[in-house]
Amino acid sequence: MYQRTQSSAPSGRPSREGRPQQSRFSSPRPGSPSRGGQGSRFGAPRSGGAPRYGAPQRSKKQRGGGEYIDPSRFINTTPPSQTEEVFVPVHAFSDFVISPELKQAIAARGYSKPTPIQDGSIPYVLQGKDIIGIANTGTGKTGAFLIPLIDKVRKSRHEQVLIIVPTRELAIQIEDELRAITKGLKIYSVCAVGGVSISPQLRALRQKNEFVIGTPGRLKDLVERRALNLKDYATIVLDEADRMLDMGFIDDMRYIMERMPTPRQTLFFSATLSPDIERLVGQFLTDPVRVMVKKRDTSKNVHQDVVRIAPGIDKVDVLHDLIGHPDFAKVLVFGRTKHGVEKLAGILGKRGIRAESIHGNKSHGQRQRALQNFKQNRAQVLVATDVAARGLDIPAVTHVINFDLPNTYDDYVHRIGRTGRADMSGKALTFIESRN
Secondary structure (H helix, E strand, C coil): CCCCCCCCCCCCCCCCEECCCCCCCCCCCCCCCCCCEEECEEEECCCCCCCCCCCCCCCCCCCCEEEECCCCHHCCCCCCCCCCCCCCCCHHHHHHHCCCCHHHHHHHHCCCCCCHHHHHHHHHCCCCCCEEEEECCCHHHHHHHHHHHHHHHHHHHCCECCCCCCCHHHHHHHHHHHHHHHCCCCCCCCEEEECCCHHHHHHCCCCCCCEECCCCHHHHHHHHHHCCCCCCCEEEEEEEEHHCCCCCHHHHHHHHHHHCCCCEEEEEEEECCCCHHHHHHHCCCCCCCCCCCCCCCCCCCCEEEEEECCCCCCCHHHHHHCCCCCCCCCEEECCCHHHHHHHHHHHHHCCCCEEECCCCCHHHHHHHHHHHHHHHHCCCEEEEEEEHHHCCCEEEEEEEEECCCCCCHHHHHHHHHHCCCCCCCEEEEEEEECCC
């Protein structure tokens, strides 16, 4: 078994940029067999006791593509400060000028008080202002736009809202939340995503729907088929807008927004604000209110560390050994490629681990079944590409493991944001392969 050892850094002192700490995961005694049938050794310091992460890299690229990220940025083993300021909202949900029925629905969902992004955004959305909302993942951005927009369409049944998101899974998640809040309120929606037959969506759009939630490519297709008339939508939400840019949806986003009426209300919500987003904001938003409650890149609730893979050691064996520990109850593993993710899930399955996979080559139905099996604990491990890194709310993920390095640090932030959500704690481990 792999033993947890004390970090080489002094207790309570965070790692410094550019000065890597020793991983808290050390190797077993020499000769100890791994679960995969061969000795595995990782996290051990080189001779002299100083940790090492491979040869220095002068290039800005890491192996396999993507930007070079200093491994010390993957380490944060300092527990949250006990004296950290507790957020006290300015408003209660009962303070917002929304219908009594909606207040009752919010209470029924178990929402006791607004999160910081909700507390800062909802009043301005209710006033009809354009918003740029920046907050860490898992902090309630969906509620920040759904709650005031539900009230908006209840007060004027002529209002229709278009919500654009980067992935099918996020679109479905938002529609599920919308339906849960509006149960019995006679508010209707269509989820328009690719990977499934377009026919049911065409039929649904012939009826009046207050909300249309979809991915850029499918929405553009529906517009071109004249099934979706954008002139009817005076409110648009772009959730995870930076991810849509990363995925190459910029032209589709422009196509949609240029065909919407003016004036309109435009809401941007994301965890990061890139220069490309800033340019888009300048073109399509009018005097927006910026609500920025992000205090740090990664959640304080996520314990972050690295796992050093020594030369000649199979990463799969190391992963298998980790997953065998009892506290690795619900593990999200990120890989770089679709093929690699599918192969890894298959190997884990053959070793007796209940594993599912999710990536862009899978059909909509396959992705949903995999996600539901993981959410409902019928699978211990979900192996995924970055399609699962944004927006998804998966309860009680105990560990995120970066089996392959992320392309960018922003991708890393979103990956590990799948654990340690709300007030729960989680752990993130990143595999670092040594070159010698």
